[in-house]
Amino acid sequence: MMMNKNLVMNKDYLVPLLRKLAKTHRLVAPVRNEYGDTLFTIITDLDRTEIDLDHQPQASLKPYFFPQTDTLCRYVIDCDPATGAMDYSFHVQLPQNRPTVYVGVRSCDMFAVMYTDMVFLHEHERDVYYKQRRDNAIFITIACNTPFDNCFCNATRSGPFLESGFDLQLTDLGDRWFVETGRARGAGLTEDWACFFRPADEADKRAQFQAELEARGRFKQLVHVDLASKLLAEDKVPESIFRDLSSRCQDCGGCAFICPTCTCFNITDQPRDEAGGERVRSWDACTFSGFTAMAGGHNSVDVETGRIRRRFLHKLQYDVDRHGRPSCVGCGRCVGMCFGGVDMIRFISMISEAGENGAEAGE
Amino acid sequence: MTFGSGAMTNSIDEIGQAQVILVSGSNTTEAHPQVARRIYDAVDRGAKLIVIDPRRTRLARHAHLHLRLRPGTDIPLLNAMMRCILDENLVDDLFIEMRTENYFALRDMLLQVDPGQAAAVAGVAESDIRLAARMYARAQRSVICYCLGVTQHICGTGNVRSYANLAMLTGHVEQEFTGVDPLRGQNNVQGACDMGALPVVLTGYQSVTDPVALGKFARAWGVELSNRPGLTVLDMTHGEQIRAMLVMGENPVLSDPRQDHVIATLKGLDFLAVADIFLSETAALADVVFPVATFAEKSGTVTSSERRVQLMHQAIKPVGAARPDGQVIMALSERLGYPMRYDSEAEVMEEICLLTPIYGGIYHDRLDPGWGLQWPCVDRSHGSTQYLHKYAFARGRGRFEPAKHVAPAEAADEHYPFVLMTGRVYHHYHTGSMTRRSLSLMRECGRSLVEMHPDDGRRLGIGPGDPVRLTSRHGSCSFNADLTPRVETGYLYANFHFPESPVNVLIGDASDPIARIPEFKICAVQVERETA
Ligand code: SF4
Numbered sequence: 001m002m003m004n005k006n007l008v009m010n011k012d013y014l015v016p017l018l019r020k021l022a023k024t025h026r027l028v029a030p031v032r033n034e035y036g037d038t039l040f041t042i043i044t045d046l047d048r049t050e051i052d053l054d055h056q057p058q059a060s061l062k063p064y065f066f067p068q069t070d071t072l073c074r075y076v077i078d079c080d081p082a083t084g085a086m087d088y089s090f091h092v093q094l095p096q097n098r099p100t101v102y103v104g105v106r107s108c109d110m111f112a113v114m115y116t117d118m119v120f121l122h123e124h125e126r127d128v129y130y131k132q133r134r135d136n137a138i139f140i141t142i143a144c145n146t147p148f149d150n151c152f153c154n155a156t157r158s159g160p161f162l163e164s165g166f167d168l169q170l171t172d173l174g175d176r177w178f179v180e181t182g183r184a185r186g187a188g189l190t191e192d193w194a195c196f197f198r199p200a201d202e203a204d205k206r207a208q209f210q211a212e213l214e215a216r217g218r219f220k221q222l223v224h225v226d227l228a229s230k231l232l233a234e235d236k237v238p239e240s241i242f243r244d245l246s247s248r249c250q251d252c253g254g255c256a257f258i259c260p261t262c263t264c265f266n267i268t269d270q271p272r273d274e275a276g277g278e279r280v281r282s283w284d285a286c287t288f289s290g291f292t293a294m295a296g297g298h299n300s301v302d303v304e305t306g307r308i309r310r311r312f313l314h315k316l317q318y319d320v321d322r323h324g325r326p327s328c329v330g331c332g333r334c335v336g337m338c339f340g341g342v343d344m345i346r347f348i349s350m351i352s353e354a355g356e357n358g359a360e361a362g363e
Numbered sequence: 364m365t366f367g368s369g370a371m372t373n374s375i376d377e378i379g380q381a382q383v384i385l386v387s388g389s390n391t392t393e394a395h396p397q398v399a400r401r402i403y404d405a406v407d408r409g410a411k412l413i414v415i416d417p418r419r420t421r422l423a424r425h426a427h428l429h430l431r432l433r434p435g436t437d438i439p440l441l442n443a444m445m446r447c448i449l450d451e452n453l454v455d456d457l458f459i460e461m462r463t464e465n466y467f468a469l470r471d472m473l474l475q476v477d478p479g480q481a482a483a484v485a486g487v488a489e490s491d492i493r494l495a496a497r498m499y500a501r502a503q504r505s506v507i508c509y510c511l512g513v514t515q516h517i518c519g520t521g522n523v524r525s526y527a528n529l530a531m532l533t534g535h536v537e538q539e540f541t542g543v544d545p546l547r548g549q550n551n552v553q554g555a556c557d558m559g560a561l562p563v564v565l566t567g568y569q570s571v572t573d574p575v576a577l578g579k580f581a582r583a584w585g586v587e588l589s590n591r592p593g594l595t596v597l598d599m600t601h602g603e604q605i606r607a608m609l610v611m612g613e614n615p616v617l618s619d620p621r622q623d624h625v626i627a628t629l630k631g632l633d634f635l636a637v638a639d640i641f642l643s644e645t646a647a648l649a650d651v652v653f654p655v656a657t658f659a660e661k662s663g664t665v666t667s668s669e670r671r672v673q674l675m676h677q678a679i680k681p682v683g684a685a686r687p688d689g690q691v692i693m694a695l696s697e698r699l700g701y702p703m704r705y706d707s708e709a710e711v712m713e714e715i716c717l718l719t720p721i722y723g724g725i726y727h728d729r730l731d732p733g734w735g736l737q738w739p740c741v742d743r744s745h746g747s748t749q750y751l752h753k754y755a756f757a758r759g760r761g762r763f764e765p766a767k768h769v770a771p772a773e774a775a776d777e778h779y780p781f782v783l784m785t786g787r788v789y790h791h792y793h794t795g796s797m798t799r800r801s802l803s804l805m806r807e808c809g810r811s812l813v814e815m816h817p818d819d820g821r822r823l824g825i826g827p828g829d830p831v832r833l834t835s836r837h838g839s840c841s842f843n844a845d846l847t848p849r850v851e852t853g854y855l856y857a858n859f860h861f862p863e864s865p866v867n868v869l870i871g872d873a874s875d876p877i878a879r880i881p882e883f884k885i886c887a888v889q890v891e892r893e894t895a
């Protein structure tokens with residue numbers, strides 16, 4: 001395996017470096033719009049766009065690889081006038097592959113991409129649509145010196161600093177970036193544009209180490225993710241918690257849509273005219289009651305508590321069984337999204353509190 | 364009216380800081396989730412929540428006190444509350460003295476109210492009413508939010524006045540975090556009302572009988588305007604007073620009571636034109652249909668419940684032959700011999716500023732970028748107004764308007780033993796002309812259900828999902844049963860989103876004598892199980 005290199009880049013050089021990369025790649029970076037929202041945005045004019053590395057982007061990179069609605073293929077209906085027999089033919093619509101540099105990606109979002117890779121690019125079951133968008137992506141990530149208010153990636157072990165997965169990881173050292181190379185493409189990039197980098201010296205490495213240490217102390221949330229997984233696996237979560245939270249869930253699906261690792265989808269055929277239409281994949285959410293509804297309207301689970309159970313069990317129990325870790329990456333987005341406060345932090349706090357009380361009562 | 368203007372007195376964000384929130388006739392989590400969010404925030408912070416609603420709505424399950432009144436009995440309930448406030452000396456004398464008028468009329472009326480009897484009429488325990496009165500009156504920052512459960516009664520005006528009386532009696536109006544907040548429906552219902560889409564006012568609630576206002580409009584438009592109030596929607600869609608009609612973005616065939624009358628009226632017109640984004644049930648009856656642009660295909664402003672005027676920008680060009688509504692109006696006007704030449708939405712807005720004092724300073728360039736301005740905003744130097752009636756009510760002093768109980772027009776009897784309330788569900792919007800086209804929303808809720816208490820279901824041999832037929836004194840209509848304790852025995856709840864179950868055929872045309880809002884919330888029906 002290749003050794004990770006440690007380099008340093010003057011802060012002024014980021015835009016010049018991106019300008020070079022933009023010659024061959026599309027650029028995507030967080031940009032703050034006039035309403036004060038920071039969103040990952042395709043940058044077409046580097047001089048007129050201010051990249052915002054100070055705020056968490058409201059949405060993750062998910063839509064870039066797995067769009068909210070995606071046309072998978074077009075279908076054409078042929079009707080034989082003699083026999084009246086109908087025949088469908090399908091024409092696959094593959095998205096374009098656009099080599100893209102994603103800049104300013106935070107650790108949680110980088111980790112989420114690695115997680116969705118496991119879902120969509122698992123061995124032979126590759127999803128061609130995802131792969132087409134995912135190939136030739138370069139990630140210049142940014143380690144979080146100061147986690148945001150709802151962040152808990154320390155508890156999900158997906159930040160605030162990453163060891164791997166990125167091409168380049170930047171750490172803010174005040175006047176300069178500490179740059180670590182991860183995947184081969186990142187290392188290659190620092191060689192192609194060596195003029196922007198210098199090797200890190202001992203002082204830089206100490207400063208980076210210090211920044212990482214301090215970041216770990218700056219989390220405002222204490223979230224016992226592993227304890228939660230354990231309690232769920234041991235079936236020690238009181239039913240009343242699901243009931244309480246469910247009564248505040250309004251079935252909007254916002255948590256799943258905003259979550260960087262939620263990947264449920266639905267496929268529908270949408271007629272465009274007499275002769276055919278499109279087969280479209282769109283985001284779905286296990287919190288929708290229609291997710292388990294059967295033809296005729298019967299629902300196999302109690303709609304209200306069932307949806308909350310599905311979501312939290314999937315993230316904290318089933319994915320631990322399947323992938324060895326929870327699929328929550330601690331980005332905290334569902335905390336800001338859910339208007340009823342039915343979010344990961346609240347759920348875990350409730351069950352760990354109940355778990356503690358239970359343990360005390362048991363002793 | 365009581366305060367002098369019809370809009371939320373607070374901003375939506377202020378609700379999160381209230382100490383007591385009284386929600387009446389509003390299924391807030393389903394109809395106004397962004398307001399519900401603030402209510403949850405406030406409750407999480409320790410605020411007390413009182414819900415007045417015949418149904419056990421999601422919010423009612425989180426309430427500290429749920430007053431499950433009989434539909435249409437807000438007035439006796441509130442009079443009992445106010446009597447209790449009077450008895451326990453929780454009245455804000457200073458506020459009443461300085462800021463209101465006609466207090467003695469209210470007090471004299473309240474002194475005749477027997478709280479026990481009123482509680483019996485409302486079907487709520489007297490002790491709960493007292494508790495609610497104390498909670499609401501004693502807190503410093505109490506807010507009232509109400510919605511169509513209060514207004515859609517034959518005594519809707521009296522209901523609204525009673526809530527205003529309650530707020531003024533306890534001085535819960537003129538400050539931040541406390542007030543009376545009607546929650547409006549669509550993104551721009553408030554804007555439509557502000558622009559004079561009401562029979563008695565011009566833009567900005569200037570009376571059509573006010574010669575000064577009329578003169579101003581006459582100078583701007585070069586024509587004399589009528590000083591007679593127009594007709595209400597109900598008068599227009601029921602009867603023969605009108606010969607030609609242009610309907611924009613409305614679907615009265617499904618949304619108005621007595622569908623048979625509405626269809627007969629529309630068919631009897633000499634000419635009907637409908638402008639809509641889809642071919643609605645109403646558009647299907649039209650002589651001419653104008654396909655108009657959707658929100659994404661046009662620019663202009665919308666005004667939200669909290670009086671906030673926001674600019675929206677065209678995102679894509681209109682698809683097909685669709686045109687923005689404004690252009691349809693201009694082209695029609697031109698053909699009718701009155702050319703209107705506005706080159707941009709901003710130019711239209713300048714005219715609004717010129718003619719509408721409360722919008723006087725709301726120019727497009729001030730709205731962009733950002734989250735807009737809240738009226739009143741009288742000129743360019745005026746900022747946004749977070750809450751209304753800061754130093755004085757719009758009409759000078761707030762006027763107490765005592766109200767007395769009015770028995771519903773459509774009471775249950777032995778032939779029609781159930782009381783049906785109508786409303787909305789989370790996944791659909793009004794007559795469903797947009798939401799029924801979304802596969803996901805249809806998967807969540809794809810057929811029209813009528814809520815019925817499980818005991819009633821058992822008694823009538825009706826199981827979950829069974830087809831049932833509801834018959835009122837006016838018509839009949841089929842649904843599938845949803846057996847749930849959200850409604851009490853003897854009550855039913857249905858929505859009007861599905862053309863297959865046009866619930867408004869059941870509704871009578873009785874309405875509030877002042878606002879002419881139909882009695883959508885009370886309709887006596889009988890129920891039978893349908894055999895397939
Ligand atoms: S569950 Fe919530 S905190 Fe966890 S990854 Fe998804 S959105 Fe982020």
